[in-house]
Amino acid sequence: MGEEDDGVDESGTALAPDLQPAKPEAVRRALARAGHIGTNLRASVRRLMAALAARGEHEVSRIRARFHSPLHSEWLAAVMGITLGVSFTVCFVTGMVDYLAQHSPSWFHLPVHPVNFFRVTEGVHVLTGIIAIPLVLAKLWVVYPNFFAYPPVRSVAHALERISLVPLVGGALFELATGIANIAYWYSPMPFNFTVAHFYVAWITIGGLIVHIGAKLSLTRDVVSGRHGRAAKGMVTNTEVIVAAKPAVAAGLDRRGFLAAVGGGAGVLLLTVAGETVAPLRDLALLAPRNPTVGPQSLPVNKTAHGAGVIEQAMSADYRLVVGGKCRHPRSFSLDELRSLPQRGAGLPIECVEGWSAAAAWRGVSLPMLLEMVGAPKGSKVMVQSIESESQLYSNSVIDPEHAADPDTLLALELNGEVLDLDHGFPIRLIAPDRPGVLQTKWLRQVTVL
């Protein structure tokens, strides 16, 4: 309550001067002094803040001035940004296809033809991710001076854009690190389900990228149109990226040389890895985690019969394949009975989510023929189950009606002219056109019409 309230009774009526309580002089002086101190304190704090801000700006400018390499330029940042934007988008879209193919919701399934569709999307996804390694690292190097931008935040819009760098940069590094670890089968640094985490962090990363594109749109447009060329190449400073090139440092790479070296790094990676899925580059694939010709019957396997714990049951003389569910004549087949059925051959690729793929010659019983034999309604969905424990991931898979009706969808008994190897799914496995390898269920025990 203020001093002006003194001399007013509870009803608001002014009291007579002789009835007003006398305020001791000491109290008045103390209040006045406190007010004075408060004013001085506020002024001191303002001065201190201003001094700190000036000092901060000076220090930040001093740090930023040290980045005088032409490789920290807006032009380079924009060009690298465009390249990364394209590669991340390709990686994201192909990654979506791969995730949906592997964890199909009711509204999505891969087309049956072309049979190499998934092989291409998966290969592109993994290879684009690998060549993004030098692109991401180079981009982070180019824009590092932005770390010292001053003021750190200048508006709400700027704050939103800067905060979005955490999901963008962290997400990009997360995706690359987990992607590399996954294709190298190194799961110990990932105490979470790789597929789920990689998928959702991809959304986080792409969201950060979209916000970043919004913030850099006009700059990037100017760089692409060439309008920015004269200014940026002339070593311009702005509040974001500082560039103040000195002729003395021109001894190293210039911007185009830097781009060429980064492209060279990406090219070396592409050449030494792509052979795991692109056959003509196979001899160069020194750093590929797989060689598509190394494995039982010259074809790699991800899970061995030993690893799946199925050897005893798969080799049992009593083995029978049960075909049942919503069909008129459910029955079971011994291995000899399956071999005595009409056999069909198909050249189909097997493609893995780790990025490798290889074509092979398969031979076995056509699934639509088998379904017709047991009286399954046309257009049925089918589930195949492995003799692996049901607790194992991918121990069963559902085949959509289009794939189930395709004659090239086989319950395979032979691979490359030989009886199926135990590690490839002996006695019988599913092989269908255009499906992820993890859904080509091995060591079948049951086919259920749904």
Add this chain to the structure above:
Amino acid sequence: MSDEAGHQTEETPSSAEGSAAFWALAAIGWTVIGVGLFGVFDHPRSANAFKVFRLLVGLNVVNDAVVIPTLLLLAFLVRRLAPNWLMMPVQVWFIMAGAVAVYAYPLVGDFGRSKTNPSILPHNYAHSLLIVLGCITAFSALVAWRSWRRARLTQG
């Protein structure tokens, strides 16, 4: 706006911040980020949100506080120690070899090799990496030779 020497320079194009396009893309972007966050938290057992975000933020911090400062220090030392004509080949070597080494680290470490499945990681990756680094070194040596010749001609 001026450069270090105080010369007036052209103003850079205005930032897109605050424009309608910025706000539209910011709204879309943050919604997409929200989808990702929801997905991570919606799979409590398989995605393990805490560990996912620890790795995501940790990589951010390691990059900003360790990797780039180390590279800057390395660049500073190279600039101090190497003659001008050697700068370019050294930079080329670091960029190309660095990218390959980062990718090859888990392969060379053999962390994922399986004793029961020889088709996983079938190569000797230390050997492979040496071959690839050898090729990059040879290429960088070519760049160095060209750079040295040019420097000699300029001096001559």
